[in-house]
Amino acid sequence: MGWQAELRKAGYDPKKVRDAKHDRPFSVEFEDQKGAIIGEGTACTAARGCNRSNSDVVWSFFGATVAILVLDNGKIERYIQKGSSIAQMQDNLTMVPPGDYVLKAPKARTERLGSSHATTQRNGSRPTTGRRLSAAAALRR
Helix, strand or coil: CCHHHHHHHCCCCHHHEEECCCCEEEEECHHHHCCCCCCCCCCCHHHHHHHHHCCCEEEEEECCCEEEEEECCCCEEEEECCCCHHHHHHHCCCCCCCEEEEEECCCCHHHCCCCCCCCCCCCCCCCCCCCCCCHHHHHHC
16 A cells, blocks of 8 residues: 555544654664564554654655655654665565664756656646657648
């Protein structure tokens, strides 16, 4: 299940999610491993450690590429964890070992919410300027 479905299931609106502005450190302790469910984004070791070490975090979800935190002031922040050690451990279905970790705020434009890698127009189609048409497409015109 994706992060948007998990947010809805927990009673939060996915439309209120905003990209985080700053990195957020958190720590995982041995006690967080007790009762953690491997592969469950809301009950994994990293989610339990983040909830425990940050007093302003009400709910957290750790997925393969993003981490979502719901704060006590009503804000919902999104962090990137592509290629991070936590994401690799979740992919391998192993426990996150005790230690200090940092959730990274999205820095590049391509990592932010609402961005797409391909330039799209308002109707969703790609612009034809600057592209060469194939021979078959040129004959159809």
